[in-house]
Amino acid sequence: MEKSAKRSFFKTHFWDRLNVLRAGILGANDGIISVSGIVLGAAGANFNSKTLFITGVSGMLAGACSMAGGEWMSVSTQHDVQEKTLQSDSEKIEQEDLLVPIHAAAASFVSFIIGALIPLVTMCVSSDSWRVINTAIAMVIALSLNATVSTLNTTISTKKTILRNVVIGVLTSIITYLIGSFFHVSVS
Numbered sequence: 001m002e003k004s005a006k007r008s009f010f011k012t013h014f015w016d017r018l019n020v021l022r023a024g025i026l027g028a029n030d031g032i033i034s035v036s037g038i039v040l041g042a043a044g045a046n047f048n049s050k051t052l053f054i055t056g057v058s059g060m061l062a063g064a065c066s067m068a069g070g071e072w073m074s075v076s077t078q079h080d081v082q083e084k085t086l087q088s089d090s091e092k093i094e095q096e097d098l099l100v101p102i103h104a105a106a107a108s109f110v111s112f113i114i115g116a117l118i119p120l121v122t123m124c125v126s127s128d129s130w131r132v133i134n135t136a137i138a139m140v141i142a143l144s145l146n147a148t149v150s151t152l153n154t155t156i157s158t159k160k161t162i163l164r165n166v167v168i169g170v171l172t173s174i175i176t177y178l179i180g181s182f183f184h185v186s187v188s
Contacts, residue, residue, distance in 0.1 A: 013096050020107045023071050025150045027064075027108035031115025032146065033169045034063045036139040037176040039123045043132050044180025052131075053124055060116035068109035075101040118142040136173060143169045 038059035042052050079099045086095065122138040123131050143165040151158040 015097055016099050016103055019075060019099050020103045023075075023104040024107040024111040025146065027067050027071075027111035028115035028146050029143065029165065030067055031060065031063060031112035032118055032139055032142045033172050034112075035059050035116035036119040036135060036169060037172045039119055040132060040135055040173045041176030041180035043123065043135070044177040045183050046180075049124065049128070053120075056116075056120040056123060060113060060120060063116065064109045064112040067112045068105040071108040072101050072105040075099050075104040115142065115146070132177070136170075139169050139173065140166050 035056055039052055039056045042055045047055065079101055082098050086098070119135050119139050119142075123135045126134040144162045147161040147165040148158055150156075151161050
């Protein structure tokens, strides 16, 4: 790794911090919605607690890796464009302003897992009769909090962002729960 790459890995600048924040918010949101959908769909299919847990953990790890990989590829492309621009000198971009793909990938990976843990833990600690309702409530609360955080220090409507987040999460969960219920199986 060359010296400037090492320096930019440990020292972040405005655009990189903004990119990491974006990746973190999207990662958490996707973790909450994806794993809620997975475990609620599996609950609708009447999976037992052990199978629900394995399904949720598998979905959490696969989703976190997928999100991190997607961020890595996307930000690497942006970084390459920035480097070409820096080389052509057509625009003034400082070496320190280049985006660092690993920052966005790591933020996305970690935040996906944190977001995914909310519905997964809720599903696992709830009694069989309450796990669907408790998981749906935890998902709505987590999506509302994530939406609120994403609008801090902005002029974006917090209420509108919460509504969007919750509607997408609820629709996802209803669809996956209904599909699971349609295939209602008993796994022992």
